[in-house]
Amino acid sequence: MLFKTANVAQIARFDEIIDVRSPAEYAEDHIPGAISCPVFSDAERARVGTLYKQVSPFEARKVGAAIVARNIAHHLDTVLHDRPKNWKPLVYCWRGGQRSGAMTTILAQIGWGAQQLEGGYKAYRRDVLERLAVLPAAFRFTVICGPTGSGKSRFLAALAAAGRQVLDLEGLARHRGSVLGKLPGEPQPAQKGFDSLLLAELKKLDPARPVYIESESKKIGNVALPDALFAAMHRADCLLVEVPLAERVRFLQEDYAFYLADPESLVRQLGFLKGLYPNEVLAGWFELARAGRFAELVEQLLSRHYDPLYWRSMTRSYPALAAAPTLALPSLAPAALAEAAAALPA
Numbered sequence: 001m002l003f004k005t006a007n008v009a010q011i012a013r014f015d016e017i018i019d020v021r022s023p024a025e026y027a028e029d030h031i032p033g034a035i036s037c038p039v040f041s042d043a044e045r046a047r048v049g050t051l052y053k054q055v056s057p058f059e060a061r062k063v064g065a066a067i068v069a070r071n072i073a074h075h076l077d078t079v080l081h082d083r084p085k086n087w088k089p090l091v092y093c094w095r096g097g098q099r100s101g102a103m104t105t106i107l108a109q110i111g112w113g114a115q116q117l118e119g120g121y122k123a124y125r126r127d128v129l130e131r132l133a134v135l136p137a138a139f140r141f142t143v144i145c146g147p148t149g150s151g152k153s154r155f156l157a158a159l160a161a162a163g164r165q166v167l168d169l170e171g172l173a174r175h176r177g178s179v180l181g182k183l184p185g186e187p188q189p190a191q192k193g194f195d196s197l198l199l200a201e202l203k204k205l206d207p208a209r210p211v212y213i214e215s216e217s218k219k220i221g222n223v224a225l226p227d228a229l230f231a232a233m234h235r236a237d238c239l240l241v242e243v244p245l246a247e248r249v250r251f252l253q254e255d256y257a258f259y260l261a262d263p264e265s266l267v268r269q270l271g272f273l274k275g276l277y278p279n280e281v282l283a284g285w286f287e288l289a290r291a292g293r294f295a296e297l298v299e300q301l302l303s304r305h306y307d308p309l310y311w312r313s314m315t316r317s318y319p320a321l322a323a324a325p326t327l328a329l330p331s332l333a334p335a336a337l338a339e340a341a342a343a344l345p346a
Contacts, residue, residue, distance in 0.1 A: 003101075003108040004115045006090055008127045014090040014115070016083075020103045021093050021121065029192035031092070031124055032200045037075040039068040039099050068102050076106075085111060092117035092124070125192065128199050135199070136229040138207045141167075142344075143233055145215045145314060145321055146241035148306040149248030149298075151332040152214045154255075155241065158337035159212050164346055165205055167213045172197045175221030182221065182269070184258050194223040210345055215314060234317055238324035239344075243332060249298045251332045263289045273305065 011017065017034040019026050022045045026036040040048065044067050052060035083089075089107060093099035096119045107114035117123065144152050153170055160166040170176055173194055174186045189197065205211055215238070218230055225233075243251075259266040266289045274282060281304075288297035314321055329340060 003104045005096070005118045006115045007118045008123050011090060011117070011124075014088050016087070016089045018089050018091045018103065019093075019121075020091060020099050025094070025121075028190045029125070029196050030121075032196055034092075035079065037072075037079055037103070039071045039093075039103060040064070041071075044071075064098075065102075068099070072103055072106055083112065086113070088113035088115075090115055090117055092120045094120050095122045096120035128195050131199055132195060132202075132226040133228050135202050136226065136232040139202075139205060139211045139232065140207070140209075141211050141213050141233055141236035143213055143215050143236045143238045143318060143320075144241060145238050145318065145324065146243065147248075147310045148302060149252045150241045150243045151251055151329070151337065152241060154332060154334075155329075155337050155341065156212060156214055158334070158341040159344065162338065162341040162344075162346075164341065164344060165209050165211045167201055167205070167211055169198075169214060169216050169225065170220060172201065173220040173223050175223075177216055177220045184265075188221050188223060191223050195226070198226070198229075212344070215318060217313060217317075234319070236318075236320065238318055238321045240321065240324045240326045242326050242328045244330060245299070245302070247330065247332055248302065249295055252298050252302075253294050260292075260294050263292065277304075 006013070011031065017031050018037050019030045019034040020037055020039045021030075022038050022040050022042045023036060024042045026034075026038070030036070048060050048064040048067070051063055089112065091100045091104045091107065091114055093101075096117055100116050100120060104114045104116040119126075144155060146152055153168070153176070156166050156168050160168075172189075174183055174188050176183070188194075213233060213236075216225065216233070218225055253260060259269070267286045270282065270285055270289065285297060285300065288294075288300070327340060329336060
């Protein structure tokens, strides 16, 4: 072997992390901060795999070697051309095999302190799952509760701006956690990608200080919370945010303005409630959306759908809610949220 190897615990020692897997593999998940320098494109990876299965391993390796050499040369001419002599990168592929071995060999031969990640992405992924199974128990969470439209996400942002520790799960998931929670133009991360983002955030937190987090269900859109985090949240103290209904209606129209600008997209999302409510109820909501009577629609959705659903879920999942202190917020204006956030323990 012409290069050294390193394990997952040593990742932070390197100047840069290079992911040589295909773009699709990288997009699904990667070590936080890693740059993508694929030695196979998605199509090239499929081609070599087909040769391996249908022709022979020898033919696959021969063709693959030529592709890998061309792609590594391209990366050296472009992305990596300005790295200094003392640069120390860590290279990984799926399981620490030939793809990362080829890149690491060439980088080491040039004179850089390149090393290969033992076990590759699979070792990293295993470490992520092991840490997510134990790390959440180390923190003292305060769960911000309150029905839809209470400004919980905005309040978390105000808490972060006030220097409090915050874990914004909906921000990581890029979803607001309801039937209308999908954000336009912002696809959710894959489950593996969400797990990596979550672990990176948890590692930044100080266990000696409280961590504010929004009440969530097990799933936020298409991604699921780790069991250990979900359990820690349900054991945690709660803070109940109370906001007048009229302010919630106003706030939701502001927060979901993209739906108001495109009523048909709102109608499509409300269609996912089919089967939960009579057809005539859904038809009435569709009519309100298309007529632009959004305040009326929001108030009906809160009273008939969101509020009952929320309280059933919260009282079942968060036993500390019954004894939770209440934070009355007559307004969700930025100044009011900032004042409330500054009054909470840091």
